[in-house]
Amino acid sequence: MRGNEKAFNTELLGHIDCPGGGQVWCEGTTLYIGHMRNPSGTTIVDVADPRNPKILSRIDVPDGWHSHKVRVSGDIMIVNHEKLGQDGDQTFGGGLGIYDVANPAEPRMISKWRTGGRGVHRYDFDGRYAYISPTVEGYVGNIVMILDLGDPANPVEVGRWWIPGQHKAGGEEYPWDDWVPPRCHHPLRRGDRLYVSYWHHGMVILDISDMANPKPIAGVNTSPSFPHPTHTCLPIPEKLKGRDILVVADEDVAKLYPAAPAFTWIYDITDETRPTPIATWQVEGLDPDGAPQEPMTGCHQPSERFAGTIIPFAWFAQGLRLVDIADPFSPREVGHYLPDTPKGSQRPSSNDVTIDDRGIIYLVDRIHGVDILQTSLF
Numbered sequence: 001m002r003g004n005e006k007a008f009n010t011e012l013l014g015h016i017d018c019p020g021g022g023q024v025w026c027e028g029t030t031l032y033i034g035h036m037r038n039p040s041g042t043t044i045v046d047v048a049d050p051r052n053p054k055i056l057s058r059i060d061v062p063d064g065w066h067s068h069k070v071r072v073s074g075d076i077m078i079v080n081h082e083k084l085g086q087d088g089d090q091t092f093g094g095g096l097g098i099y100d101v102a103n104p105a106e107p108r109m110i111s112k113w114r115t116g117g118r119g120v121h122r123y124d125f126d127g128r129y130a131y132i133s134p135t136v137e138g139y140v141g142n143i144v145m146i147l148d149l150g151d152p153a154n155p156v157e158v159g160r161w162w163i164p165g166q167h168k169a170g171g172e173e174y175p176w177d178d179w180v181p182p183r184c185h186h187p188l189r190r191g192d193r194l195y196v197s198y199w200h201h202g203m204v205i206l207d208i209s210d211m212a213n214p215k216p217i218a219g220v221n222t223s224p225s226f227p228h229p230t231h232t233c234l235p236i237p238e239k240l241k242g243r244d245i246l247v248v249a250d251e252d253v254a255k256l257y258p259a260a261p262a263f264t265w266i267y268d269i270t271d272e273t274r275p276t277p278i279a280t281w282q283v284e285g286l287d288p289d290g291a292p293q294e295p296m297t298g299c300h301q302p303s304e305r306f307a308g309t310i311i312p313f314a315w316f317a318q319g320l321r322l323v324d325i326a327d328p329f330s331p332r333e334v335g336h337y338l339p340d341t342p343k344g345s346q347r348p349s350s351n352d353v354t355i356d357d358r359g360i361i362y363l364v365d366r367i368h369g370v371d372i373l374q375t376s377l378f
Contacts, residue, residue: 044058128150302353345367
C-alpha cells in the first residue's frame with residue numbers, strides 16, 4: 001500500500017450489508033454471493049445501480065453445511081454443497097445445487113447432483129460443462145471431475161482424473177502417509193486444457209480434448225520449499241511478450257510450517273510440458289524480512305474475470321489489489337482498496353473478487369459484506 005492510503009486508483013460506489021462470503025459472480029446486472037456459513041447459502045442482488053444494490057432473494061442451507069461458491073451462465077446457477085464439521089444435518093448431502101435463475105428474484109431448484117464424502121469445493125462452469133472438485137467414495141481427498149449439464153435436470157459425469165494413489169478402492173498404493181493428503185482445489189478451463197490447483201500437491205495441466213479421458217501434460221509442486229497450498233491456476237488468454245502465461249496463486253492458510261505471507265507466481269507455459277516460474281508478486285512491504293506472520297495475511301484468490309492485463313486479487317487482510325502483468329517478468333500494482341474491518345474482527349478478510357461487463361468490481365469479505373468499486377484502469 002502506498003503510505004497509509006486506503007484506496008489508490010479505486011473508488012467505493014456501494015456496499016452490500018450481508019453475511020460473509022466465499023465467492024462473488026456477476027451475470028449481467030445481477031450479483032450472486034456464496035456465503036461462508038449456514039444458514040446463509042446464496043444471496044442474489046440487483047446491481048443495475050451499483051450505488052444502490054437491492055437484495056432480490058436468498059437461499060439457505062442447513063446446519064453443518066455451507067454453499068460458499070456460486071457460478072452462473074445464462075439462466076443456470078450452480079452452487080456447491082460442502083460439509084463443515086461432523087455435526088448438523090446428516091441427510092442434506094454434498095454435491096451441487098442446480099437452479100433456474102431466469103427470474104433471479106425467484107430462483108427455482110432444478111436438481112441436485114450428489115457425491116459422496118464432504119461434497120464439492122470449487123469449480124468452473126461454462127454453461128454446458130462444470131469442472132468440479134468433489135470428494136468421491138473410494139478416493140482420498142478431492143479429485144477432478146467433468147459434469148455435463150446440457151440437461152440440468154439430469155447431470156451426467158463425462159470424465160474424471162486424480163493423482164495416482166488417490167483411488168484406494170481401486171487398489172492403488174497410497175504413498176503419502178507422511179505427507180498432506182492430495183486434494184484438488186479447483187480446475188479452470190481454457191480451450192481444451194484444464195489448469196488444476198492441487199493444494200499441497202501443486203498444480204497440474206490436463207489435456208481434455210477427450211473429456212472422457214483427461215491426460216496430464218505437466219505438473220509442478222513448490223511444496224515443501226514454499227509451505228503454502230496452491231489455490232488457483234489462472235490461464236491468461238492472450239500472449240504477453242510473446243509468451244503463454246499462467247498466474248498461480250498460493251493461499252495464505254494451512255501452512256506446512258510458520259512462514260512469511262503467501263504470494264502469487266507467474267509461470268511461462270509456452271512449452272506447457274515445462275511450466276517455468278518467471279516472477280512472483282507480493283504486496284509491497286508485507287514481507288519485510290521473511291519472518292513468519294499469521295495466516296490470512298497474504299494472497300488468496302485472483303478474479304477469474306479480468307480486463308486486459310490487470311488482474312484483481314482478493315489479498316485477505318490487504319483487501320483488493322490490482323496487479324498489471326503486461327510485463328509478466330515484472331508484475332506491478334496499479335491500484336488497491338482496503339475495506340473497513342468488519343465488526344468483531346481484527347482486520348479485513350477479502351476472500352474473493354470479480355468484475356462485471358461494465359468493469360465494476362465486487363469484493364467480498366469472508367466475515368461480512370461486499371464492497372462495490374470502480375476504477376479508471378478498465
